[in-house]
Amino acid sequence: MSNEQLEPQIVELDNLHEHREIVTFMRRSSPLNTSQRTALEQHRDFILEYPVGDLRQHFSHPERPLTVEIGFGMGRSLVLMAQANPERNYVGIEVHIPGIAQCVYEAGQAGLDNLKVLDADAIQVLREMPDASINCVQLYFPDPWQKKRHFKRRFVVDERMALVEQKLELGGTFHAATDWEPYAEWMLDVLDNRENLENLAGKGNSYPRPEWRPLTKFERRGLESGHKINDFIFKKIK
Numbered sequence: 086m087s088n089e090q091l092e093p094q095i096v097e098l099d100n101l102h103e104h105r106e107i108v109t110f111m112r113r114s115s116p117l118n119t120s121q122r123t124a125l126e127q128h129r130d131f132i133l134e135y136p137v138g139d140l141r142q143h144f145s146h147p148e149r150p151l152t153v154e155i156g157f158g159m160g161r162s163l164v165l166m167a168q169a170n171p172e173r174n175y176v177g178i179e180v181h182i183p184g185i186a187q188c189v190y191e192a193g194q195a196g197l198d199n200l201k202v203l204d205a206d207a208i209q210v211l212r213e214m215p216d217a218s219i220n221c222v223q224l225y226f227p228d229p230w231q232k233k234r235h236f237k238r239r240f241v242v243d244e245r246m247a248l249v250e251q252k253l254e255l256g257g258t259f260h261a262a263t264d265w266e267p268y269a270e271w272m273l274d275v276l277d278n279r280e281n282l283e284n285l286a287g288k289g290n291s292y293p294r295p296e297w298r299p300l301t302k303f304e305r306r307g308l309e310s311g312h313k314i315n316d317f318i319f320k321k322i323k
């Protein structure tokens with residue numbers, strides 16, 4: 086279903102009194118097929134149950150640097166990164182259950198012991214983390230929320246970035262990528278004006294696409310539509 090078709094529901098939710106917090110995602114009812122159900126069952130060791138508290142405690146080497154990926158989609162690039170960096174721990178947070186199933190299936194095939202995933206709003210999970218406990222936060226091809234009235238749902242806004250900064254270690258990084266040019270400009274505007282963050286490409290610039298960041302599903306779609314990809318890497322400096 087397209088965002089267009091879902092919009093009336095979004096507007097209604099915004100008006101409900103009990104729905105106080107604006108979220109950055111749409112939960113979709115996506116029925117699971119048999120192999121996805123089997124994957125969730127067979128690879129449940131990769132899955133954390135919310136609430137999770139300090140994410141580091143769920144790893145056999147909690148002292149290793151922690152990367153948190155927000156909205157990993159189908160998870161292929163997250164699995165590849167965890168495989169390429171066994172000296173780090175990875176947690177992927179996603180609300181799309183078929184994506185969680187696919188990710189744990191591939192993590193199981195790869196025999197990873199440094200990756201966990203969970204179905205939750207990443208904002209809630211970040212709030213429960215101790216301050217200065219995460220080495221890297223990754224946000225690859227977040228929903229661009231193209232309509233003006235939905236801009237408040239964009240992940241990169243001052244309020245959410247203040248939370249990310251609070252949870253990053255000093256010297257830790259926030260890495261975002263997008264194929265939506267207006268969102269890239271928006272991200273740069275927000276991030277370049279955060280006094281605790283330093284743009285590793287220099288103010289006003291996007292970061293050259295790192296070859297160590299695997300292609301994601303939404304990135305491929307963006308490239309097929311002729312979109313330019315922008316990466317941003319910001320370091321927490323105070």
Ligand SMILES: C[S@@+](CC[C@H](N)C(=O)[O-])C[C@H]1O[C@@H](n2cnc3c(N)ncnc32)[C@H](O)[C@@H]1O
Pocket residue numbers: 109110111155156157158159178179180181184205206207208225226227228301302303304
């Ligand atoms: C456009 S998709 C991109 C998926 C993937 N990163 C890729 O590049 O293929 C954005 C994903 O972020 C997830 N998402 C957005 N906000 C989130 C949040 N606050 N917590 C967890 N997942 C979130 C959505 O469910 C969606 O699957």
